[in-house]
Amino acid sequence: GAGVSQSPSNKVTEKGKDVELRCDPISGHTALYWYRQSLGQGLEFLIYFQGNSAPDKSGLPSDRFSAERTGGSVSTLTIQRTQQEDSAVYLCASSLAGPADTQYFGPGTRLTVL
Amino acid sequence: RKEVEQDPGPFNVPEGATVAFNCTYSNSASQSFFWYRQDCRKEPKLLMSVYSSGNEDGRFTAQLNRASQYISLLIRDSKLSDSATYLCVVNDPGFQKLVFGTGTRLLVSP
Numbered sequence: 001g002a003g004v005s006q007s008p009s010n011k012v013t014e015k016g017k018d019v020e021l022r023c024d025p026i027s028g029h030t031a032l033y034w035y036r037q038s039l040g041q042g043l044e045f046l047i048y049f050q051g052n053s054a055p056d057k058s059g060l061p062s063d064r065f066s067a068e069r070t071g072g073s074v075s076t077l078t079i080q081r082t083q084q085e086d087s088a089v090y091l092c093a094s095s096l097a098g099p100a101d102t103q104y105f106g107p108g109t110r111l112t113v114l
Numbered sequence: 115r116k117e118v119e120q121d122p123g124p125f126n127v128p129e130g131a132t133v134a135f136n137c138t139y140s141n142s143a144s145q146s147f148f149w150y151r152q153d154c155r156k157e158p159k160l161l162m163s164v165y166s167s168g169n170e171d172g173r174f175t176a177q178l179n180r181a182s183q184y185i186s187l188l189i190r191d192s193k194l195s196d197s198a199t200y201l202c203v204v205n206d207p208g209f210q211k212l213v214f215g216t217g218t219r220l221l222v223s224p
Binding site (some may be wrong): 033035041042043045048050056058059091098099100102103104105106107108 | 145146148156157158159160163201205206209210211212213214215216217
């Protein structure tokens with residue numbers, strides 16, 4: 001079946017511009033997560049959506065970062081006024097029920113801020 | 115102390131060797147444990163869950179030691195295709211999320 005998909009696969013932007021990253025989770029998965037991974041680093045948790053509950057935003061690094069999940073499915077991560085330190089791979093994952101379940105990752109969006 | 119700690123490696127081993135990685139975690143209330151594999155410039159993929167009694171999947175064996183709060187992964191008869199970064203993953207029950215270690219890099223050479 002279809003896995004997690006993300007778009008775009010690569011995004012190059014200029015410092016100060018806003019970007020939107022999209023994630024389509026596996027159909028039927030209620031939980032959706034965003035992480036980012038800088039070169040040679042581990043995964044940094046950003047935000048977690050579970051069903052219709054309020055998202056866990058505890059990992060967002062600043063108020064320039066926001067995310068929404070419409071209709072319990074597709075999610076968009078928005079970064080406003082991008083900075084060079086935002087350059088990273090942004091990974092989306094989904095799981096069937098919650099964090100204790102296996103998370104299936106999308107291929108990621110590689111963001112480069114010039 | 116980091117929530118999940120791993121030796122970054124790299125571990126350089128010849129084909130056919132047996133190699134073991136350990137991972138320690140700080141939250142004694144954690145209940146779910148996993149090993150993920152990440153190939154270069156690819157997304158992480160689940161390798162195996164780790165069960166209390168230990169579990170095996172082909173050449174891979176995972177063990178959990180709750181008393182010492184560590185998890186291990188043993189790879190027997192290493193293949194070139196096993197070259198990757200292995201991520202130790204533990205749930206954080208207080209915050210309802212998974213915590214990923216920074217990974218241990220394995221390089222298997224001919």
